[in-house]
Amino acid sequence: MTRTVTHLFDDYAQAQRAVAALEQAGFSSSEISLVSRYRSDGSLADEASGAAKGATVGGLAGAGTGLLAALGVIAIPGIGPLVAAGVLATTLTAAAAGGVAGGIIGALVDYGMSEEDAHVYSEAVRRGGSLVSVRADDARAAKAEQILNQQGPVDVVSRRQYYAKAGWSEYDPSAPGYTAEQIRKERELYGRQR
Numbered sequence: 732m733t734r735t736v737t738h739l740f741d742d743y744a745q746a747q748r749a750v751a752a753l754e755q756a757g758f759s760s761s762e763i764s765l766v767s768r769y770r771s772d773g774s775l776a777d778e779a780s781g782a783a784k785g786a787t788v789g790g791l792a793g794a795g796t797g798l799l800a801a802l803g804v805i806a807i808p809g810i811g812p813l814v815a816a817g818v819l820a821t822t823l824t825a826a827a828a829g830g831v832a833g834g835i836i837g838a839l840v841d842y843g844m845s846e847e848d849a850h851v852y853s854e855a856v857r858r859g860g861s862l863v864s865v866r867a868d869d870a871r872a873a874k875a876e877q878i879l880n881q882q883g884p885v886d887v888v889s890r891r892q893y894y895a896k897a898g899w900s901e902y903d904p905s906a907p908g909y910t911a912e913q914i915r916k917e918r919e920l921y922g923r924q925r
Contacts, residue, residue, distance in 0.1 A: 734872040735843030738884035743769035746861035764817030767861035853902035859914035
């Protein structure tokens with residue numbers, strides 16, 4: 732049976748290391764997905780010149796090898812441009828083009844996440860987080876879970892509670908993605924809460 736394992740990272744570099752560790756362990760680019768608002772150079776996708784306006788905007792040069800070399804930019808209503816690769820990127824591209832009911836939430840649910848988690852993950856990406864997902868059979872999914880846990884992921888239950896304390900209840904597709912300054916300030920708050 733195929734299972735989807737998804738972890739959230741606040742730091743894009745951690746997400747990149749997680750992808751590299753998965754690939755080193757033998758997971759293929761067809762099993763791994765990465766979604767972030769960050770580009771390989773550390774800038775936000777929407778801060779680059781000529782930010783994505785359409786549903787799909789080609790690959791990013793110099794992103795690395797394996798999955799990281801296949802990163803492309805897609806525009807998601809509300810969040811804005813995302814850097815994405817893997818099967819989840821394809822699902823999100825269909826959502827951006829109107830092919831998946833419910834936009835990003837529908838795409839994440841179609842990919843195998845619960846609706847509750849899809850809202851938290853969508854909000855986290857809007858606020859500058861990065862998702863790494865793996866689709867694999869049960870035995871390999873357990874290995875992926877172990878690898879991702881070693882990379883310092885966000886505790887999604889705690890993050891949901893953090894958002895809820897501030898009045899958040901679910902992802903709002905009309906809310907704009909956070910700016911680099913807003914992301915920096917929120918990361919400082921996360922650090923104080925640990």
